Amino acid sequence: MSQSVPVRCPACRRSHRFTAPSYPCACGAPVTPPLDLDQVPGTVDHRAWREEWVTLRCGDCGLRGEWPRPELGCPCGTVLRIPVAGEEAAVPAGRPGRPAFRPVPIRTARDAVTAAVLYLRRLGYEDIRRADQRPPSGIGLAGRGVLAHVNPSARPATSRDVECLWLTAMTESASCLYFSLAGFAEEARDRADTLGVPLFLLDLTGTPQPLNGPADTLDADGS
Structure with a gap:
């Protein structure tokens, strides 16, 4: 109780x-x-x-x-x-702790955005909101020092989608990452590797799966 x-x-x-x-x-x-x-x-x-x-x-x-x-x-x-009794040390000294990720099942485009927002917060990004500049497709998210694109459609993201996100992030001096429900075309993955853009596949459980090296690094280390 x-x-x-x-x-x-x-x-x-x-x-x-x-x-x-x-x-x-x-x-x-x-x-x-x-x-x-x-x-x-x-x-x-x-x-x-x-x-x-x-x-x-x-x-x-x-x-x-x-x-x-x-x-x-x-x-x-x-x-x-409020003070808590029986609190344990969360992490070794010098490293910030991160909460365990608790996904939300994806049934709608809004669920996909919610899953991306929760994951961004777990990585350590703050003040996540809708981006001021709308992307050509999908939903743009922005936080302190980061831009993210969420593609909730049944169409795999293209290299142009990745490039648009990267260029927008460059103009705002922010890092960026891409979430897609349907995955990425082969040329999009190649282009993301060249530009250093982390790619994440959103499965229906709402858990983002890292798909390239930059995503693996971000998932392990946080922002």
Whole structure:
């Protein structure tokens, strides 16, 4: 059962009740961060990737997973970070942790975009949104320092599609990557290898599969 605790905002002194959220483990069991009642909630003054996640073990299967750290937004505008008990070290010192990727099944074009957004966030890209400049086909996504193209159609992406994405990213001094539901034509894969554009195949489970060397590197190392 989710834990509910009283929380007082240090800025406006308003009282709240906070209920710890639950997340599904890969085994299907819910994982709820145990809240530390002996510590005082801190305020979120700036965002840092490694501080956004907490590593916990599933009580049913024992699998370690990385979950969003509990937070509470006060109406006064202050964001409170709720202390967690039994937190484990997520990664070796000096490397930011990344959450386990939890795909969404793809049934529609919107699902394909959602899967791409979730994957981009897992890689460490922030502020993902629709790109201001619309691509000739498919859907463009943009984040801090990155552009992505999502092709949800039944047509494999062409070399022109890859080149358009690469050129747009060059003009904005951003990195880029391409997601396609139907894969890529052979010339598109060759061109992507030449330009260093990571290519990902979106399978129907919503899991992006790296298809070339740049994609393998990005998938392993993140942004």
